[in-house]
Amino acid sequence: MNSTIQEKGQISIHTENIFPIIKKFLYSDHEIFLRELVSNAVDASQKLKKLAGFGEFNGELGEQKVTVTLNEEAKTITVSDRGIGMTAEEIKKYINQIAFSGASEFLEKYKDKLDEKGAIIGHFGLGFYSAFMVAQQVEIVTKSYREGSEAARWICDGSTEFEITQAERDEHGTDVILHIAPDSEEFLDKNRLRAILEKYGRFLPIPIEFDGTTINNTAPIWTKSPSELTDEDYQNFYKELYPMSEEPLFWIHLNVDYPFNLTGVLYFPRLKNDFQIRREKIQLYSRQVFITDEVKDIVPDFLMMLHGVIDSPDIPLNVSRSFLQADSNVKKINGYITRKVADKLSEIFRNDRAGFEQKFDDIGLFVKYGIISDDKFYEKAKDFCLVKTVDGKYFTFEEFTEAVKENQTDKNGTAVWLYTNDRQKQDGFIDSAKKRGYEVLLFDTVIDSHFINTLEYKLEKTSLKRVDSDTFDKLIDKGLNNESVLSEDDRNNLKTLFEEVLDNKTASVSVEAMPTDELPVIITLPEFFRRMKDMSALSGERSMFGPMPDSYNVAVNANHPLADRILKIGDAGEQKVLIKQSLDLAKLAQGMLSGSDLTAFIRRTVETL
C-alpha cells in the first residue's frame, strides 16, 4: 500500500463546521446514514450496468451486489460495491464539492426548521455526508471502471480537511469505511444493522448482502407490468408487506409516467369498523428506496385507509411537510390515485355486483369516507356507493330513490329516507315503519352521522330521518291527518296531566291523533338536535353543542283507548300511576329507562300482576 500523501486540502464551504449541525438536525434519524450510503452504492452499480448495456464499458462487470460488513472489533461499518468507482479527480469533484455543497445547501435551506422534528420527508438531500452523523472518520477506497485508472483513498475526520492518497484495489468499485464514533456505537450491532437494512433496503434493485445473506427482493411486483403478474403474486406480496394481516379484498396497480412518474400497488384491506387503528400502512418509496410510512400530506386522508406501496421519484422529498401539500406534483398524484381507486371500485361494481355487495361491509367505510372528504371521488362513487336496508338489501342512491319514491315522499315532494343506527334499540320503531311498507336503512358505522349529512347535502329533495325521530305520521308527513276522537279540551287536559307527571323542562309533550294500533305514548328524539349531539360526541369536542341536555318529545296518542281511560279515571292517584306507567313504557322503548327509575317501574309493574 502506498501511503505517501498525495494531497491534503481544505474543502471550501461557507458553513465553518457543518457536522455538529448535521448531528443536531437529524438527531432522531441517525440510522438513515446507511440508507444514503447503500443507495449511493446501488446507484454506482446500476450506472455501471447501464454503461455496459450501452457498450461503453467492456471490462469485467462482475457480480453486481452491495455488501455491508460490520467489524465490531475495529468499530467499522463498510459499504462496498462493484460499481463505477471514482478516480482521485472524481472524488474531489463529487465528494469534496458536490457532496459537501449538497450538505451545506441542504442545511442552509432548512436550518430554520431545526426544531421541527421530522419536518422534512425522509431527510433526503444530505446524501454521503450523513455518514458523519455516526462516524468520527470516513474513508473511501475506490477505483474507477475506466481503463487504466488508479485506486484512490480519501480520508476525512469530519472537519473540512481531507486527505487523498493512492490505494491498492484490484477491481473497480468503492468501499466506504465508517469509523464509528464513540457516541454511535449502538450501530455496531448486527441485529440493529440488519433491521435498518431491511427497513430501507428490502426492495432495492441490486442485491444487498449482509452477514452472509441477501436482505432484499430486487424485483418487487410494483416494478413489473401487471400483465406479468397473477393474483397469487399480488397476494404473496401483500403477505410480504404485512405478514400479520388478513387477505386483502382487492388491489390496484398504479403505473404512470406522465406528467409525473409513479408506480405502486394499493390494497384494499378488510376495514370493517375500525378505521382508526389501520392507518399509516402505505409505504412510500423513491426508486425502490424506502422513505417513510407516514404518508399523511402525500396521500389524501381517506386513501390512508389503504395498504401498499407508492414509489415516485417525483414526490419532493427534501421539502417540509407544509410545502408538500401545496406542491403541484403532489396534487396531481393525489388526483391520479383518487381517480384510479374510484375507477377500480366502479369496475368491480359493474362486473360483479354480487361480489361487490359482499365486499361492501368491508369497504363501505372507505367509500363513505371518500364521499365525505373528496368531491371528485363523490362524483364517481355516487354511482356505486351502496346503502343497505335492515333486511340486508343493497341499493345504489339512484335505485333507492326510485324504490321509495312512491311510498316515502312527503307532502312537500321531499323523499324521506328512514334509517336506524341501532337495530336492536330501535326495533319497535323499525317494526312500525315496516308495517307501513317503509324501507329502513342501516347506518351503524362510526362515520355514518357525517355520511348522512353529506348525503342530504348532495342528494336533491331528500331528507334522512332516524326511525325514532318523530311519530310515524310526521316522520313522512303526507298531509293526511287522522281524526282525533278526543275534543280539544280533552287533548289540552291530557297534555297538562302528562306534563305534570313528566316534570322535565327540556322535553315537550304533544297530544296527537295516531292510529289506534300505535302505542299510547311514543318518545321521539328530534333529528336535528340528536344529530348535533352525535356529531359533537364523534368529534370529541366540547363545541357550542357541548354537553347537550337530552331533548326529546313525548307524543301521547289521543286515539288510543288508554287516553280516554286516563281522562275518565276518578282517582287522581291512580291517574298518576297510569300516566307514569305509560311514560315509562315509552322510555323503555327508547332505552331511556335506567337506574332507580327502572327499579321503580319494575316494582310498580309487579304490583299490577
Ligand SMILES: Nc1ncnc2c1ncn2[C@@H]1O[C@H](COP(=O)(O)OP(=O)(O)OP(=O)(O)O)[C@@H](O)[C@H]1O
Ligand atoms: N459508492 C459510490 N460510487 C461511486 N460514486 C459515488 C459513490 N458514493 C457517492 N458517489 C458520488 O458522490 C456524489 C455525491 O453523493 P451524495 O450521496 O452526497 O449525493 P447524491 O447521491 O448525488 O444525491 P443524494 O442527495 O440523493 O444522495 C454522487 O453523486 C456520486 O457521484
